[in-house]
Amino acid sequence: MIEKNGVPSKELIESCFPDQIVLEKPKAIIECYKEIPCNPCSTSCPFDAIFIPEDINVRPLIDYDKCTGCGICVYNCPGLAITVRMLKGDKVEMKIPYEFLPYPEKGEKMNVMNRSGDIITQGEVTKVHITERHNKTALVHLEVEREFLYDAMTVEVKHGR
Amino acid sequence: MRQAEFVIVGAGPAGLRAAKALLEVGAKVLIIDRSDLLGGQLTKQTHMFFGSEKQHASKRGIDILGLMIDAIKGHENLEVLTNTTVVGLYKDLVLSCVEQDHYFKIQAQTIIIAAGASEKALPFENNDLPGVYAAGAVQTLMNVYGVKPGDKVLMVGSGNIGLIVSYQLMQAGVQVVKLVEASSQIGGYLVHASKIKRLGVDITMNTSVKRAIGNDHVEAVEIWQLDEAWQGIPGTEEVLEVDTICMAVGLAPLTELLQQIGAKVKYIRELGGNVAKLNERYETTVPNVYACGDVAGIEEASSAMMAGEIAGMEAAIKSGYRYDNQEARLKTLREDLVNLRKGPHGAKVRAGLDKLGVEV
Numbered sequence: 001m002i003e004k005n006g007v008p009s010k011e012l013i014e015s016c017f018p019d020q021i022v023l024e025k026p027k028a029i030i031e032c033y034k035e036i037p038c039n040p041c042s043t044s045c046p047f048d049a050i051f052i053p054e055d056i057n058v059r060p061l062i063d064y065d066k067c068t069g070c071g072i073c074v075y076n077c078p079g080l081a082i083t084v085r086m087l088k089g090d091k092v093e094m095k096i097p098y099e100f101l102p103y104p105e106k107g108e109k110m111n112v113m114n115r116s117g118d119i120i121t122q123g124e125v126t127k128v129h130i131t132e133r134h135n136k137t138a139l140v141h142l143e144v145e146r147e148f149l150y151d152a153m154t155v156e157v158k159h160g161r
Numbered sequence: 162m163r164q165a166e167f168v169i170v171g172a173g174p175a176g177l178r179a180a181k182a183l184l185e186v187g188a189k190v191l192i193i194d195r196s197d198l199l200g201g202q203l204t205k206q207t208h209m210f211f212g213s214e215k216q217h218a219s220k221r222g223i224d225i226l227g228l229m230i231d232a233i234k235g236h237e238n239l240e241v242l243t244n245t246t247v248v249g250l251y252k253d254l255v256l257s258c259v260e261q262d263h264y265f266k267i268q269a270q271t272i273i274i275a276a277g278a279s280e281k282a283l284p285f286e287n288n289d290l291p292g293v294y295a296a297g298a299v300q301t302l303m304n305v306y307g308v309k310p311g312d313k314v315l316m317v318g319s320g321n322i323g324l325i326v327s328y329q330l331m332q333a334g335v336q337v338v339k340l341v342e343a344s345s346q347i348g349g350y351l352v353h354a355s356k357i358k359r360l361g362v363d364i365t366m367n368t369s370v371k372r373a374i375g376n377d378h379v380e381a382v383e384i385w386q387l388d389e390a391w392q393g394i395p396g397t398e399e400v401l402e403v404d405t406i407c408m409a410v411g412l413a414p415l416t417e418l419l420q421q422i423g424a425k426v427k428y429i430r431e432l433g434g435n436v437a438k439l440n441e442r443y444e445t446t447v448p449n450v451y452a453c454g455d456v457a458g459i460e461e462a463s464s465a466m467m468a469g470e471i472a473g474m475e476a477a478i479k480s481g482y483r484y485d486n487q488e489a490r491l492k493t494l495r496e497d498l499v500n501l502r503k504g505p506h507g508a509k510v511r512a513g514l515d516k517l518g519v520e521v
Contacts, residue, residue: 003346005364006354034351035504037463038211040219056213057504076219078209079352100332117361135221137209153359159334 007115008033013150018064026069026086026093030060032079044076071095075137083153090146098138100157103128111156112144119156121148165191167476168256168269170247170418173201174462175454175469176275177229180239182473186482189238191267193258195246200226201277202297203462205304208325212463212501222462250418254449271449271476274419275469278412278433278455283317286372292379296326296409303333311405315382316340317370321349323409327357338403341368343387350506371398373406382406412459419456422447431513432458438517443472451476460510467498
């Protein structure tokens, strides 16, 4: 239960996803389950796709007609609560935020975890985007099997130091 | 005796923002901080901030500090005393200060107390063993001095500090074995909890520390479940192998200086302890002594920045300085602050301010 262990229920998770047909293009999935005073997802979006009213405690509302899945909100969200997902054949292409060193590398196979921290599959890193603009939060492009569309959330931390 | 027009005690987010507001209109400002670094808690906040873009949300705390320092650095009317502790405050607005072995006094015309807060501790057997830390201390060790506090940590407390420091421990390559919380619900933002849970940190409610185990340092910890009255339940004990116990069990406002000069303070549980009674201009019950930031109630850095700006402006205005469109600017700041406290996470602060009788 999310209030007790940080893991959202299946219903909560699914309430953040649009229909699968929408996910044939990349879209941001915003998992911001409780009102907090915060709005960078909305102010960082260059397409005006995320709406938060004047009361910045209101949860973000996303317009999937406008969202291009660019991933800018992903690395601007202080809660690391946003991922981008797109269905492509039997795969899901994801963009996830990653704030550990060393950053993953393109082509790397990584353990993929669900929201409880269990390793559920392996995924392939297809790109790692990190520039000054990303301000140390890398945007990791990750490919996983389609069946993990709803469950895949992050990758296991590499402790290579 | 040394003379000063405005003295700000504490160079955290509230104090620095108050300084900027005063310098803007040509006031002379003396900032005093006991640390060798300006910034208070911001010096170690490597995470992205919440809040609105106006208050630099999404930037990292340490980078916000950089912007705040750039905004005042080298100003001809600014003087900064670091490594200096204000140890006494007197009714005639004299501050007594200690820098290393050097003791001196300052006569101020106006004082802004932005001294912040201290970390609370938890009583349990062996809590004086090396390896038992407050979470903020661990954050300072790691993020300011680059020192790893240990290898395996038990985090106690699920407020934002407990959750964020857990994440930062993991970023430093430290294993967070478990996070325990005495209450039945996570105290901080759920996004922070989800962030560490998905990386494998076990988060357990209704649980606390029974005792630390070890001879000359922490070698393990015994935790146990708590009943509804927060009493340990015998038979539920569990021993975890850790070398560090990190307490993130709340902050207490540092109002001692205000109490020395007889400013009215009141114990408000929701605000962390004894807090200064202020009027709507952030002035304490002692004329020309202002307070802002955690001294006036434990909140986030973003609210401390806004309160600091209001306090600085109000102090300047009382001394005869004027800002362009000052009424509109103050009104916007006050509205933004109300906005920040609006949500469910602001309920505690709202209740506390209500008890204190503060109009904000």
